[in-house]
Amino acid sequence: MGFDLGDRHIASPVFLAPLAGITDLPFRTLVSRFGAGLVVSEMIASGEFLTARPGTREKAELGAAIDNTSVQIAGREPGPMAEAARMVADMGAKVIDINMGCPAKKLTGGYSGSALMRDPDHALRLIEAVAGAVDLPVTLKTRLGWDDNARNAPDLARMAEGAGVRMVVIHGRTRCQFYKGRADWKAIRAVRDAVTIPVIANGDIVGGASALTALKLSGADGVMVGRGAQGAPWRLAEISAEIYGTPGPVVPEGPDFVRLVADHHEAMLSFYGVDLGTRVARKHLGWYMDRVATPPALRRQVLTAPAPEVVRTLLPDALDRPPVARSERLAA
Ligand SMILES: Cc1cc2nc3c(=O)[nH]c(=O)nc-3n(C[C@H](O)[C@H](O)[C@H](O)COP(=O)(O)O)c2cc1C
Structure with a gap:
């Protein structure tokens, strides 16, 4: 079961995908606590990272206690990408992932x-530069291709393997x-x-059944x-238990669920500061409230609360409710 990635044995290959604005240090910490093969940081734009653009280094905040962190870097020039790889390696990254899949115009433009x-020729130079810059395992995340007429992922993967890439997503x-x-x-x-x-494999996997398929x-x-x-x-730990037989997570309900969300909320506020933390937290609070179908008026109150203390006092009423049946569909 599992495989080696450099000197690391990945016993349970259920990984957290990089999600810009979401897989920050507080969320990765939480996911890791439940159990995950690897957790991948939000993508770090190499140019912004090297020029220390405000906000970029927070994305690369790895968290010394999380030892299964992969850091994703994105960029177009081999030199700065190699330099960014060296910097995140020095900061304690255990794995470096190259983003070759993000469709955002900001990146593709x-x-x-x-x-x-x-x-592909340019992509190869970039991969070689990153793989040659660090001793860590380098991985690649990409899509099937640009469009249906150019599904060249197999060629890209072959080329990446030749350049030293150790895993492809x-x-x-x-x-x-x-x-x-x-x-x-x-x-x-x-x-x-x-x-x-x-x-x-990545895309639309939301539980044990979809993972198995x-x-x-x-x-x-x-x-x-x-x-x-x-x-x-806890979703990754759940999937891993179903597929690889690892111990299943204790999924929090009632007051335990309230406590988990309150702690996550607090972690976001202390990581980002109150202003930015409040904005980042809204997304997560919304998803937690989806789980228990918090009534719309109360949901609005939580998401528009004027201060973190007000959110905290509303959480028990908003979240101490039975979870609604989980859909196997993702929101678009
Ligand atoms: C909000 C959002 C942010 C994302 N940010 C990144 C990113 O920083 N790097 C990356 O490689 N992919 C990014 N992705 C793509 C995801 O990693 C993943 O490939 C995609 O969402 C499909 O997987 P899923 O269906 O399990 O979400 C992002 C996707 C979403 C929805």
Whole structure:
């Protein structure tokens, strides 16, 4: 079961996906506490990181206690990407992931993220530069291709393996699909067949059943879960228990659920400060309230509360409720 990534044995290959604005240190800490093979940071734009643009270093705040953190870097130029890789390695990253899948125009216009898939020669120079800059395992996260006419992920993966990449994560959509339609887990099999390094399936995996189907159709060596963990930091541990037989998480309910959310809220406020922390926390509070179908008026009160103390006093009423049946569908 599992595989080695450098000198690390990944016993349970259920990974937390990088989600910009979401997989920050407080959330990764929580997910790790329940159990996860790897947790991936939000992407760090190499240029902004090197120039110390405000807000960028917080994204790379790794947390010494979390030893399964992978740090994702994004950029278009091999030199700055290599430099950023060296810096995050010095900060304690255990794994470095190259973003070659983000469809955001901000990135693709700047010729990075998924746009790199359109210029494999340039992508190869960038991968070689990063892999050559650090002793850590370097991984690659990408999509099936740019569009349906250019599904070149198998070629890219083969090339990446040749350049020293140790694991490839494939989101089963093309760039031009953005997040529409369903992830095509079957199409990931062509990547699995093209390389000998571990291949991880990603996209629309929200629980044990979808993880199992994704693994079966793709032949992948593990799964990566993003939106399915929003409001459910225990989700990866649940999936791992179902598939790999690891101990299942104790999923908090009632007062335990209230306590978990209050602690997460507090962690966000102390990590970001009250102003930014309050804004970041709203997304997470919304997902937690979805779980128990908090009545709309109360939900509004929580999300518009004028001060953190008011949020805290509202949480028991908002959250100490039975969870509603979980949908196997993701919000778009
Ligand atoms: C809000 C949001 C932010 C994301 N940020 C990143 C990112 O920083 N780096 C990256 O490689 N992918 C990013 N993704 C893509 C996810 O990592 C993942 O590939 C995608 O959401 C499909 O997986 P899921 O269905 O499990 O969420 C982001 C997706 C969302 C919805």
